[in-house]
Amino acid sequence: MSSTRRHLGAVAAAAMALSLLAACGSGDEEPQAGDGGNGQQGDGGGGEDEAVTISVSNLPPATESATREAFLARVEEFEVANPNITIEPSEYEWDVTTFAAQLAGGTLPTTFEFPFTDGQAMIERGQLADITAEVQELPYADAFNPSVLEVAQDDAGNIYAIPTSAYGMGLHYNRIMFEQAGLDPDAPPTSWDEVREYADAIAEATGQAGFAQMSQNNTGGWILTTLTYALGGRMEEGTGDDVTATLDNEGTQQALELLRQMRWEDDAMGDNFLFDWGTINQAFAAGQVGMYIGGSDVYNSLVTENSIDPNSYGLTVLPLEGADAGVLGGGTIVGVRPDASEAERAAAVKWIDFFYMSKLTQEEAALADAEALVAADAPLGTPALPIFGAEQLAESDAWVADLVNVPLEQMMPFKESILDQPLVPEPPVRAQDLYAELDAVVQAVLTDENADIDALLETANSNVSSLIEAG
């Protein structure tokens, strides 16, 4: 082999690192406005009667025949009511790692669901269509709970998506492990001192983690932010261009100190400190975790993904301590592709109104949806936060009360108190970067007995401040 050939071979091998990434972004022609990304040529006009085709996400897979049929029946119903709109259902489900590539590749549906946590970053990156005009035509446009709608708005108040379900963060606990530790499962902890005390008792009695904490894939920062809010702190202060990072606030220091005590003084947090959302749910459903913090809707996933024993499940509100304490909220929002034409945007908002919002606003639609869920053995009745207002939520809950199939009694400590807790939105700027930065801080406290909490927070705060300043 000649020297030149050898060099070329080596260079080619080295360059493979590049091709791996670039292959994902090699859509050389940016989708044109009006294309819609689905091969559908938009009309660009937006006339009410012009034919338009949109694709929609979250068609249940064929293995879930009852919910799939119910979904397809709703599609048919919609098309009858809107003869100029054709719906192409897609099984697409939100995945942050593939979203941008699918958007660029034209395989992302016109409308798609995604979590609150990603809303602001997607708006900043221009990955959502501005649907302010379309949303304002909806009869309930002014009725949205402002703190919920906020997650789908930019600084100027423009609307980029519609919130369809909301939850508050709560404390999930294993009732069976509570009993094993001699604790009353109907009297969950009401202060963070009690959480620590109960965690210690559970770890002592069961040999498992009394309390566990997520720490990977930005979840460490997400849950630490939740704890911080519950202790009266905030990760960022100010609004608009004046936002400053305050990761080294007193609430976060207290939160990390609490984790340090449970981990190193009480040895009450088990042996695994690299949990993310999926793995902590698995561990909890398997009876390896006594308590953990997560969204109040997690029970749905614990049933469908992890086959949890319903008798073991308990849910309560997070103890709020401190003058400005509040609870972090989350939920699902539905957005529209940024390259959708005017007609596609209008059709998409009509679909969102019909498919998602009518369940919340019309008894008949709520019942039909609930019956389909129950027929598919999917959980119904997990506590939620109001998209509009508390009264409206109570009313829509009442419509389907007879069909509820989750152990609601065991969730009452949460349901009875959550509406009294002030809802605090996520940090407004660079939330995901902030969470990623805090992942390492949480991991440090949980894996290094000598971790210097103040120094860790100072460094993290300085790093996030640089990111915020960079814009």
Next chain:
Amino acid sequence: MNATIRWVRGGGLSTLLLLLPLLLVFSYFAWFPIGRAVVMSLQETNLVTDPVWVGLDNFRHVLDDPLFWTSVRNTLYFTGLALLFGYPVPLVLAVVMSELRRGKGLYSALAYLPVVVPPVVAVLLWRFFYDASQTGVFNTILGWVGLGPFAWIQDASSAMPSLVLQATWANAGATVLIYLAALTGVRGDLYDAAEVDGAGLWHKIWHVTLPQLRGVLLITLILQVIATFQVFTEPYLMTNGGPQNATVTVLLQIYNYAFRFGDYGAATALSVLLALFLAVMSAVYFRLTRSWSTT
């Protein structure tokens, strides 16, 4: 003109025509994405709207990121440990196996078995084995001889060595087979001559086997360095960069930029830097070792 005719008559044109499909496929699927990555590294893009040219901003952003040097240090650490353990192990195994009189096939198959296990399955299995509790698989086994329990991947200091251990187990088999094949090419009369000169086993390995294998050894060394610089699967699946960023590698950082934070400019900028570094390193390596090469 005469030169062109000579080239055509000499088979140049038919060679080119035969090569053309391969060249086109290779250009489209390999070189074009590489070119695109270089372009993207100079742009800010969300992959939908028109990209904005930002000059070298992405490179500045990547180099200013506190995690950049952490990821470089971690990658070098992984590469160093992988060379220290992963490079000699297959060679020793191959030499020992080649000396066996019987069961060579069985041992080759056993050595190659981990390579057959899909990497994701292997990593997830090892994550399970690395359970840090006293009842974890490895901790239980080590407990029988009074060792442990160890934190394995749950501690910043032991996480990277744990990843290297798994990677060595997973990848040694393929290199063992390469060495075994190369060993069959070592002339038997060299060993006979060495024996006549009174050489023992160690002298035969040092003075006959290793010099005869040096061409293969040089190639496997650079291939291993290039592969370990691009380590991704193990830290991604086993620790996701934790604890405390102790296993964040350059490729994991590239992945995070692109698929966790949607910053394709930064991701491609770091990819370009990595590719340039590996290209330069490879060229320097071959230049320095030219005199040792057997080909």
